[in-house]
Amino acid sequence: MKRIVIPILSLFLMGCGDDPLPRPKGYLRLEYPKASYKKTNIPLPFSFEKNTLSDPIKAVKSTSNAKGVDVKYPNLKATIYLTYKEVNENNLDSLLRDAQNLTQKHTMKADEISSSVFENEKKKVYGMLYEVGGDAASQSQFYVTDSLKHFLSGSLYFYAKPNYDSIFPASEYLKKDIKHIMESLEWKKFNFYK
Incomplete structure (x- = not known):
């Protein structure tokens, strides 16, 4: 009887330990290649450096008063749409208001919209970057x-239903590209700064 009771008691004693804890949820780990940039050669009055992960810029879209290019990222299912308009003495306020209103249209779905001022005195590039949090259609x-001749606006869109948690890693990666576009942007053709 001792032979049976001792092993059974030892099993009970060994089984009484810490309470089991649930394992933490696993998170998807997405890694994107380190960004490598190359200067664009487009027939517009500006140039910038774009990520080599994006498709080559092939065509320039044009309307009567606006021109633009699309920087496409097929692997990330996203595009940065760039629209250029020439500034004249009467339209700078209107262009600024339109760009700000476009961002404000996302407030219905956005959890937050943060803004940061951008200034590059040497290249005469001044602007604003808006980062949109939440399930808005555009994340940036x-x-x-330059306040005299050139105005460029840009928007980041994904080819998917906006689900902030799902697109967050790609959005963060592309925000860095947008910042690099702004930092590397140079106006062409006009020499009135010298």
């Missing part, structure tokens, strides 16, 4: 201008 918007 920006505009830059």
Whole structure:
């Protein structure tokens, strides 16, 4: 009887330990290649450096008063849409208001919209970057201008239903590209700064 009771008692004693704890949820780990940038050669009055992960810029879209290019990222299912308009003495306020209103249209779905001022005195590039949190259609918007001749606005869109948690890693990666576009942007053709 001792032979049976001792092993059974030892099993009970060994089984009484810490309470089991649930394992933490696993998170998807997405890694994107380190960004490598190359200067664009486009027939517009500005140039910038774009990530080599994006498709080559092939065509320039044009309307009567606006021109632009699309920087496409097929692997991330996203595009940064760039629209250029020439500034004249009467339209700078209107261009600024339109760019700001475009960002404000996302407030219905956005959890937050933060803004940061951008200034590059040497290249005469001044603007604003808006970062949109939440399930908004566009996660980033920006505009830059020299206040005299040039105005460029940009928007980041994904080819998917906006689910902030799902697109967050790609959005963060592309925000860095947007910042690099703003930092590397140079106006062309006009020599009135010298």
